[in-house]
Amino acid sequence: MMRLRLIILGLVCLFSTAITLAAAPVPxxxxxxxxxxxxxxxxxxxxxxxxxxxxxxxxxxxxxxxxxxxxxxxxxxxxxxxxxxxxxxxxxxxxxxxxxxxxxxxxxxxxxxxxxxxxxxxxxxxxxxxxxxxxxxxxxxxxxxxxxxxxxxxxxxxxxxxxxxxxxxxxxxxxxxxxxxxxxxxxxxxxxxxxxxxxxxxxxxxxxxxxxxxxxxxxxxxxxxxxxxxxxxxxxxxxxxxxSRNDVEIQKQYMQDIQTNAGKALQMVDFYAIAGEVGYANTALLFETYLSAVSQECAKLTEPEWIDKLGGVDVWTKDHCYKVIMAIRVD
Ligand SMILES: [Zn+2]
Structure with a gap:
């Protein structure tokens, strides 16, 4: 029985991983x-x-x-x-x-x-x-x-x-x-x-x-x-x-877009509106919800311009946004 449960859990994990890994074509x-x-x-x-x-x-x-x-x-x-x-x-x-x-x-x-x-x-x-x-x-x-x-x-x-x-x-x-x-x-x-x-x-x-x-x-x-x-x-x-130099120029531009859009997203997403829904009792949940929403917004603004130019843009832009957002907040 335990073994069957593990197999089912494994299949569920495999299935959810497969969904997560669906991505845009790589140029x-x-x-x-x-x-x-x-x-x-x-x-x-x-x-x-x-x-x-x-x-x-x-x-x-x-x-x-x-x-x-x-x-x-x-x-x-x-x-x-x-x-x-x-x-x-x-x-x-x-x-x-x-x-x-x-x-x-x-x-x-x-x-x-x-x-x-x-x-x-x-x-x-x-x-x-x-x-x-x-x-x-x-x-x-x-x-x-x-x-x-x-x-x-x-x-x-x-x-x-x-x-x-x-x-x-x-x-x-x-x-x-x-x-x-x-x-x-x-x-x-x-x-x-x-x-x-x-x-x-x-x-x-x-x-x-x-x-x-x-x-x-x-x-x-x-x-x-x-x-x-x-x-x-x-x-x-x-x-x-x-x-090539051009590859560096391209990535520099992509990074500049992420920085611009991280700034925009920080202004667009309303912390207090999110706090109104999530509440203040669980600080981890509140900040996770807020920072995830800001990162998501930044990625949404950035991806359309870059999805056809670089591989993996839809996979990792949100994560880059998060790092830049944290740097804007504290560095
Ligand atoms: Zn290294």
Missing amino acids: ESAYGVAIPKDKGYVVEEIKDGLYWVTEGAYTAMFLTTGKGVIVVDAPPSFGDKMLKAIAEVTKEPITHVIYSHAHADHIGGASMYPETARYIAHIETKNRLQRMNDVDRSFPYGMFVGGKPVPLPTGTFENSYTLKVGNQELRLEYKGDDHEPGNIYIYAEKQKVLMKVDIVFPGWTPFKGLAIAEDTVGYLKAHDVILSYDFDKLVSGHWGRLA
């Missing part, structure tokens, strides 16, 4: 490069020894220098594909590893790189990674994204750091908090390529909640910081293709 421009089934990844030279790699969901890059490879990030979803991609185009050993930021879904595979390599990151990334070793952690670092503890950075910086190896150069810069404190800009001036992870999602609405940005104001500002660099291609960390 063709959202999809990334085709991934060959046999290899499971694509590696392509962007320019002058700088390569990008994707398995379809994440993007990362590496640079051959004549004196060793500089690799940036190690998404655990790649498995050992980064090593294979590097071996496919060069015999140089990996001598330098850069972490874009501390999140395990982008660097949790870094233990596959040589121990002898130099690991470079922002000081805050090191601080955060040091928490990997906290004994009171509920879950080991990277556990739910297929990663595991990674080598701690041996070289750190606060504002900027120029890495010169062989005939190549990368400029690492920190411009303040956004997605996660410690999330850096990695700039290859000669190749006109910028890597900045988890801000721009080319062709798509950003990941849920402004891509879990810790600092909403900094996240929004990062679009202008990205555009202040002279670049042709942006390695943005997702979803299987490179971003």
